[in-house]
Amino acid sequence: MFSDPRVGAGEHIAAARQQAKLTQRELADASGVSYGTIRAIERGARLPSESTLDSIAEALAVDPSRLLGHRGRTSSRVHDELPALSRAVATYDNPEDGPVRPLHELSTTVSELVNWRVSAQYLRIARRAPELLMELSRALHAAAAGERVETTRLLVTAYRAADAVAYKYGHQDLSARLVELMRWAAPAAEDPLLDAAVAYVRTEVYFVARAHEAGLRALEAALDAAPHGEEVPERAARGALHMRAAVIAGRAGRAERATHHLDEARRLGDAVPEGVYQGTAVGPSSVRVHEVSVAVGLGGDHLQRALDIAHEWTPPKDLPAERRSAFYIEVARAQMWEGRPDDAFESLKVARRYAPQHAREHPWVREDIARLRRIKRADREDLSNYAAWCHAV
Known part of the structure; x- marks a missing residue:
């Protein structure tokens, strides 16, 4: 007990x-x-x-x-909030009456949601997002011509934060609906960088469906459409798309395409300061994390590359918590496949320390901890506690 x-x-x-x-x-x-x-x-x-x-x-x-x-029991509390989020999504074009704050106040609140998303604070998003989405929908309906572009941008960004909760907590239908609302709203923002960010997020749908080839085609089309200027935001937008394309190419077993996109991501990532651009962390460290993900996706002989990176490099503290946690989850999977269960468990513990809500809901964490309990003694208290914590038992 x-x-x-x-x-x-x-x-x-x-x-x-x-x-x-x-x-x-x-x-x-x-x-x-x-x-x-x-x-x-x-x-x-x-x-x-x-x-x-x-x-x-x-x-x-x-x-x-x-x-x-x-x-x-953060996970159950997040699930308790999701019906309110579903209601906000269902009434996107006919929101309930209510107050609307000035645009600068709405911008501050949306920025908070972005910060919570990249730091994997999903409960806070789940509690704040439903009312905010309805308020932003009201704001968009009432916006003067000069405010519609910015209001739309804020709405799309808030949809993305809400989608992170739905996606991470396994509500794939709600997640897909939020992605479609992002695609519906984004053109009105008249911002090709925002369009690129929406294409990045849309890849979730392809991951869920395991339609990796289709996802790769969609991302490469988005890269063709993305701005090709050399300003930092433009480089970051293309870098994010290349990182995502490299990962999904790896899942598709397309090693050559994965390497190409990873090389482009590295070139672009090296040219921008590490930071969050249009809601996505981009920079040299973010590319390194994706390099591990690509190696794990390809598997086989590529796994050693993930282990080599983990041996020589650790994510810096200024990298968003969700991304640091993802790095150790990917490394743990490589360690499991390479017959290093003790190292894998240590990596999973680090992933939990950096972003507990992210690690708790990650399917690979549950799969790997369940396998660890089969390999080790199932009654080992540390493994059992971790398994209970992430609902693997």
Whole structure:
């Protein structure tokens, strides 16, 4: 039997508070939780309620699962929010009446969603996105001519953040609907860089359907249509598409095409500062992560390349958490296939540490931890705890 995941939360809250350089009183003021409650929770005299934990996590700008030592039931809470997201999607062209904030305030909120997406804070997106999507739909219906382009851009970007939640949590029909809404709205933004970003995201549909050849064709068509200028945003847009094309070519077993796209991604990635462009992390480190993904996708003799990269390089701390987590999940799969189960488990633990919600919902994590339990003793507590955490058992 597993203990209440809130046991020990006080210790994690205290550590996160100290890292944020806040006093208990300052945390109480920022979170709206009473000072006495904060003190009692940190010394272990009281367990935080779910709402209290969320308020504290919000004030500390961390994922709630971090305050539970990654043992919380974040996944079920995300699923609980998805019906509201489905309603927002269903009423995209006829949103409920309500207020609409000024465009600059909406832009700030959408930027928060992007930051949460690349740091794999899916619960926060799931809670915020439904109302935001309806508000943006109202804003678009009421927008003056001079505001329609920017409002559309914000709506497409918010759809992408919402799609990340639907896609990661296995709601593929909802994800596909969100992708189609992105494709429906994007042309009105009159921004070819946004069109390229939508083509990047659309590849999810091909991954789910295992239609890798079709996905590769779609990405190569998007590359033909993408701006071919030499400004940083244009290079980044093409670099992102080449990274994605390299991965799906690898899944299709097209080694030559994968190498071509990876070479182009590397050339373009080296020419831009590492950063998030149109919602996608692009730069030398991001290309390196994709190089590992391509090697794992191709398998066989290519796996050694993934292991070599993992031996000589680690993702820098300024790389988005979701991408760092993905790197270690890919490395773990290569280690499993190369007969290194202990190393694979260590990689999976690192992936969880960087982005717990991303690792918990990743199908490869569940497959690999289940296989590890078969290879090792199934009653090993560390493996069993991890398997229970990611719902592999």
